[in-house]
Amino acid sequence: MKTVGLIPARSGSKRVLNKNIRKLSGKPLIAYTIEAAIATKSLDKVIVSTDSHEIAEISRAYGAEVPFIRPNDISMDDTPDRPVMLHLVHWIETNMKYFFDYLVYLRPTTPFKRASFINNAIKTIANNDSLSSVRSVTKTEGVYHPYWMFQCNNNLLRPFIANVDISTYYQSQLLPPCYRLNGVVDVLRTNNIKSSEKNIYGKQIGFIEIEEKFSIDIDNEFDFSLCEFLMQKDLTTKNKEDCNNDI
Numbered sequence: 001m002k003t004v005g006l007i008p009a010r011s012g013s014k015r016v017l018n019k020n021i022r023k024l025s026g027k028p029l030i031a032y033t034i035e036a037a038i039a040t041k042s043l044d045k046v047i048v049s050t051d052s053h054e055i056a057e058i059s060r061a062y063g064a065e066v067p068f069i070r071p072n073d074i075s076m077d078d079t080p081d082r083p084v085m086l087h088l089v090h091w092i093e094t095n096m097k098y099f100f101d102y103l104v105y106l107r108p109t110t111p112f113k114r115a116s117f118i119n120n121a122i123k124t125i126a127n128n129d130s131l132s133s134v135r136s137v138t139k140t141e142g143v144y145h146p147y148w149m150f151q152c153n154n155n156l157l158r159p160f161i162a163n164v165d166i167s168t169y170y171q172s173q174l175l176p177p178c179y180r181l182n183g184v185v186d187v188l189r190t191n192n193i194k195s196s197e198k199n200i201y202g203k204q205i206g207f208i209e210i211e212e213k214f215s216i217d218i219d220n221e222f223d224f225s226l227c228e229f230l231m232q233k234d235l236t237t238k239n240k241e242d243c244n245n246d247i
Contacts, residue, residue: 132202
């Protein structure tokens with residue numbers, strides 16, 4: 001079994017200027033993901049896919065491989081994940097004659113990821129042949145639960161999910177368990193990425209659960225400030241169990 005970690009890091013972010021290499025608590029944002037990936041014993045390669053020579057230079061300085069500069073036509077605002085993954089797979093198979101079983105997708109905008117999370121995701125799919133992929137999730141509770149959300153139509157509020165009587169769930173304890181994707185780590189079978197199917201994650205999707213405090217995804221200035229605050233206050237310090245799993 002061979003496993004490659006892919007960190008996508010295009011330039012040109014608009015909501016947070018130079019987001020992937022902006023300093024967060026003294027280090028470029030992308031450095032946190034590179035360091036977690038390198039500390040993961042289950043990855044054979046850690047590769048950054050970027051269209052920026054500056055991002056490439058910083059990524060190499062923190063230990064990642066950057067064997068190519070990603071073409072501009074798959075580095076746009078609206079470029080989905082699959083073309084970026086396919087480009088990596090085809091490039092290293094063609095140019096490096098390197099073939100691998102799993103691709104681990106590690107978005108650099110989640111700076112609190114741990115090596116243990118990556119290891120656990122890889123183990124989950126490796127130990128279950130029926131899974132097409134594994135994705136990390138976080139439990140959604142309280143005001144963020146979809147049962148407590150609305151649509152605004154014609155100046156009126158309507159339940160976001162039809163046929164849900166919100167009054168039935170007047171306390172958060174009554175809400176059914178619900179989970180959201182957090183983008184911390186995804187593991188896909190390489191054959192699924194190369195297939196003609198549009199859904200690269202397949203139908204049998206496994207998961208690992210990650211606490212809210214470790215799953216913040218930086219999308220705007222507020223998220224960046226929140227991460228800075230948490231790091232300064234040391235509110236995401238690894239507990240004993242995290243440290244034991246980071247092997």
